[in-house]
Amino acid sequence: MVLGMTTSKQVKARMLLGKYGIGIVLLFLMLIIGILEPSFRTGTNFLNVATQVSINGLISFGMCLVITTGGIDLSVGAQLALVSCVLGQLITKQGMNALLAIIIAVLVSTFLGFLNGILISRFHMFPFVVTLSSQLIIRGLAQIISGGQSIPLQSTFITDVYNMKLLGIPFPILYLTVATVAAYLILHWTKLGRYIFAVGGNENAAIASGVNHYWVKTTVYMISGLMAGLAGVIMAAKTGSAQSNIGVGYETDAIAACVIGGTSFAGGEATIPGVLMGIFIIGFIYNGMNLIGIQSYFQPMTKGMVIILAVLMDMFMKRKNA
Amino acid sequence: MVLGMTTSKQVKARMLLGKYGIGIVLLFLMLIIGILEPSFRTGTNFLNVATQVSINGLISFGMCLVITTGGIDLSVGAQLALVSCVLGQLITKQGMNALLAIIIAVLVSTFLGFLNGILISRFHMFPFVVTLSSQLIIRGLAQIISGGQSIPLQSTFITDVYNMKLLGIPFPILYLTVATVAAYLILHWTKLGRYIFAVGGNENAAIASGVNHYWVKTTVYMISGLMAGLAGVIMAAKTGSAQSNIGVGYETDAIAACVIGGTSFAGGEATIPGVLMGIFIIGFIYNGMNLIGIQSYFQPMTKGMVIILAVLMDMFMKRKNA
Amino acid sequence: MSEQDKNLIFECSGVYKAFGGTQALQDVQLQVKPGSVHALLGENGAGKSTLMKCIIGMYKIDRGTMLYNGEPYMARSTSEALGKGISMIYQELNIEPFLSIADSIFLHREFVSGIFLSKKKQNEEAQRILDDFGFNKKATTLMGELTIAQCQMVEIIKAVSYQANIIIMDEPTSSLDNTETERLFKVIRELRAKGVAIIYISHRMEEIFEVCDEVSIFRDGRYVGYYEIGDVTQDQLISLMVGRSVESVFPKVDCPIGDEAIRVENLSGKGFSDISFSVRKGEIVGLTGLVGSGRSESMKALFGLDPLASGTIYLEGEEVKIPSPRAAIELGIGMVNEDRKNYGLCLHRSVLENISLPNLRASQPKLFLNKKREAKEGGDIAKMVTVKCRSLEDTVYSLSGGNQQKVVVGKWIMSQPKVLILDEPTRGVDVGAKAELHALMSKFAAEGMAIIMISSELPEIMGMSDRVLVYCEGKLIGEIMRADILSGKITQEDILQKEFGA
Amino acid sequence: AKEEPAETTSEPEPAETTSEAAEAGRTGDVNGDGKIIVGYISKNITDPFHAPINDYAKTKFDELVADKTIDEWTGILDGETDPAKQVDRASECVSKKCDYVIILPAEAAGSDPALKNMVEAGIEVIVVNSMTASTSELAMCYVGSDDVQAGEMLANWVIDQVPDGGKYAHCQGVIGNSAQIQRGEGIAKIMDANDKFESTGDFPCDWQANKASDVASDQISKHGEELVAIICDNDDMSSAAQKAANNADRSDIVCVGVDGNQGPLQMVKDGEMGATILQDGVGQISGGIDAILQSLEGETPEKLTMIPFVLVTKDNVDEYLQS
């Protein structure tokens, strides 16, 4: 009665396809861009893209955990701005040691993530509303700290965060790698990950089993704050400046990467490898459009359509290989 | 056995308070602003606010229906832009009759809402993803139509849409009134309204009770498109110009108004009077900040905090009077 | 009782609990001995589940004392209660659809080495437990792929696997068939022998007498009495619960059987194949079979909720297509789904709205709703199915499980369909209300309605059906006439035999 | 009218090792790969102010490719008003082996690394529209304007129109944006020094017309006759504010902003608004492209070209309004 006995390799392959069908979408996308634009196929370009996606990548992994609990974090874009302003204030204005300043800035964003988590878990507020509001508050904080000005970040320690290379590999790629591995382990191989799935899958069932949903939710928003903070440091290093108006709309790219990567908005379903592919799909969309030189007014349309098509193709493959 | 007969006046009053506790929040907010700023208390100012909120108001009612089915429509801001560009193209460039142009523009936005609805209902895609992408596509369309330029809209028919008054009452207030009544009737007094609640409350149960969820969902996104379209006409009339970059972020104010007004993100819960109050709360926040003259860096923070506090106070009152 | 006191593993007294305006518990008490099965009886809404949830730490009591092993006890969360050796099977299933059976059983008790999960060990252990139970599924199966009954079994297995001192079972058998119920009873007896205390809630009276040692009774949130099981009769218990005596739980009235109402031929789909039968006006046809035998699946497909692979349906002699529940309703078919939480109710909407939902199209022809008419019709129905609520505006969520079930039945009775499909219609409904619902079924049948009833409770099937159809592994394998049951030619055992395909 | 047929986006002929263009003008082949490739990093592709600039660049570069003055250009790379995205676009220009890149910086400080990275890779960079921190040291040349000056012009216009002074409100662009900061600076510099005027506050309007309109009606209802002017960081906002004022029968209120978009220009023409400050975007970009052409010819372009802002009133509006 259990499974017609066809658990052959074929079935396994099909299950994998169902799970990571988005990989096919990714390859397909790369193929198309590669055909249209030879310079896409160069090694430097791939390094470029991998470097470029690091910021969105870090945010996306935090976002993935949040979405998997059934929530959303719209404040990440503002966190980028705040972190850069904190860095600007501490390093450029106060002359603080850059490493120390980075640690403080990331702690600040983690703490704000914690506050998001508390409001959502303890006060039972909707994640959308809490983080929509905290987005405003955080950006306001950034404006106050920076005095509405842009502050240059000339410390070489900071700029090295983005520009250094290890054996020819830019640092941001290393961060992305570390973040991927960490997120993978957390979500798929720890108790916390299990609880994240459980809370997102059916909160009541999780509570009935004794899972502390307050703690789980607070933790994921903290992680999201932390990841956004780290992304903010990379962003500040990349642009060498601190200002309160950066990072607007970055949450949408992160959300898109998660959803393309198979993260369910209903909660309870996600894979980190999937999200990684989502991150690269988003990266290749931007990169590809600019390389191919799609006429400017058609760029937003192209992006929108590719996202919808990617999700549709993924769903189609999942259904076929269920 | 049915009905413990304790539905006394007191209980009824408490239930009402629980349902519309947000009214108290609204009064409270008005009181505070009124104390801080005498010019807030003038009749003209109230007319001003009511006129100002009309755009967000129309969008919010559409959004409320969408959220109540358990969805979300992030494309409304882009719809504003598209409608203005369609108007600009048809009236200023093609010299079309203004009324006809308005009808066409609103039909276009309604049709795009319909497409959102189809993707969401028939293809089972997440509303967040569909409307996030369609937002890009719609804004792209607006850019293509307008060629990225701003097109002046000098037809007096158009500008009168915003500027005319009836017995001293500005037209936008009339639109808002009509929209409120229409939304109220739809949600609370028609079968469609019931089905909206049912689909949002429990989609499977609604289907099993014979509700055509495809139709219900498609309809709410169409209504949302229609309302955004009408709001776009008002907006174009107000600013007298058509351009593709307007309306950015308008979805957030609409969502905030809905949630402040007691619309549940989980779906299945909402009241139109509540949303109306939410709309005015958002309006008074902006108006109050402008009148009191809150320093610009503190404005986003103030807005964020007032939203969170309003939602918290409302929840608190609901719990006490459950 | 003073000498017994030392012997108690759990005790509570003077317990109060209110939800807003509803006083759910009022000065109730309960004494549970180790190594005994303690039945908790009471009408729907008597407060049984509420007290249990207070014990497990889901709710906090407003007032009262609780003692566990003689010490003051109070659980602020379920994990605290679980940690102290109390586990619970909930009346409402809470399923983690995307977790495997193994993950679900060991949720919050994961096997780890270091900080990382050891999934292999956990799967092996889970498989061992499942096999011990004789539960025929792989531990890596996702919960979302199981039927309700299978989920219920997993919940039972999970609650037992905590090796708790007290196991609370809130209507564990409401969706189980006889075989599985027996399997559960075997486990209960083993546990009892090991000294585990079990609090057992059920509305199936014969079960109480089969496995329980003692019984406490609640009525309207108050404690009414305690008895050793040997000291009371079923009728006594019922009148204590309901406050009156119930003449017959199965008040089947024979009525003239009319023309054919519905006929299906060679229905096939997921989980069933080649199903053919017909039901006539005034007839009640019972469908029986083991859990998973395809009864529900075939009826869901008939109702348009699931796709039908092949087969034809004739309604009053005419062939019809039923692509969706909406089409079914328009043709005059109604269906009470066994899964009330998923397919039955919008939990956060009011009783009235839930009742009128499938009937709006028929009873509200105008553009705007006639709310007066709606309230009148809905109120009548609520009264008819004896829903206990403060007002029709109450959210269904705030009703007790049994009362929620009555709302589901009510919403389908309202439209008086030509053909009514009832899938476990009295699941979790108390004896008194069950009798009322059965009386309603008889009444509607007499008025010419054709009724198809699925039930895992054999007495209900035998007591109410004019004809019984037996399912086995997705196929119809037999038919039993009421006359044969009444004459004693066919007994419960015979039907059980048939269900196994013998 | 200026629609460009798609065919002119001609692909460079393949299978040509060294192209005609490179042979003809070796001087222009900065990185010596035998091809002359030009990059164009826009500030954004959504703002009506940037639309004509981008259109002009596209037309011009397509022409240059067609007549083989250059071999390729990147197309309009979208900076999304985001310095980080501009850094990404810059690295793409590097990997595309561009010889020249025109960049319209999103931010003065934030877009500087884009410039630096490209210059480090040996690209000649032309900064257009607004300066980044190290433009004067690193860029081949700069063609643009000084937003502080624009702010001053706004303030001076108001002072000219309302010699008696009074209260004025200031509608700001997105806080933190370079244009917002510098224009605000210019406005403050003049207005603070004038004791006849009193500010009622700075209002963040995010460059949005609708918000400025609401600020206008609120300020009119609060300050009544005392309010004499509304200064806006761009003219989308000032035109909407003027409309709100006119609608409240207060057409005497002087609203003014920067850019010279078509809508505001039309209002000036119709006499609904007094003036707008035109920023000659097309002038800036054509200056930038000319600089490349000069460099291709082997000449050294002017290091710093300032394109002045133009005060547009009813008198000269016809020169700028598209028919």
Ligand SMILES: Nc1ncnc2c1ncn2[C@@H]1O[C@H](COP(=O)(O)OP(=O)(O)OP(=O)(O)O)[C@@H](O)[C@H]1O
């Ligand atoms: N969350 C809640 N909110 C409001 N009222 C509630 C809630 N839960 C239970 N009640 C009320 O408390 C009373 C007791 O309900 P409870 O669920 O304990 O009954 P029960 O004895 O388990 O009945 P059943 O046999 O139907 O399961 C009922 O009147 C019910 O309406």
Ligand SMILES: Nc1ncnc2c1ncn2[C@@H]1O[C@H](COP(=O)(O)OP(=O)(O)OP(=O)(O)O)[C@@H](O)[C@H]1O
């Ligand atoms: N979602 C599902 N995925 C896979 N198989 C399923 C699913 N639902 C049901 N089945 C299978 O279909 C068959 C029929 O199940 P069905 O629920 O109809 O049985 P039933 O006789 O109604 O028993 P129950 O008392 O559980 O309702 C079973 O073999 C079951 O395992």
Ligand SMILES: [Mg+2]
């Ligand atoms: Mg119960």
Ligand SMILES: [Mg+2]
């Ligand atoms: Mg069943």
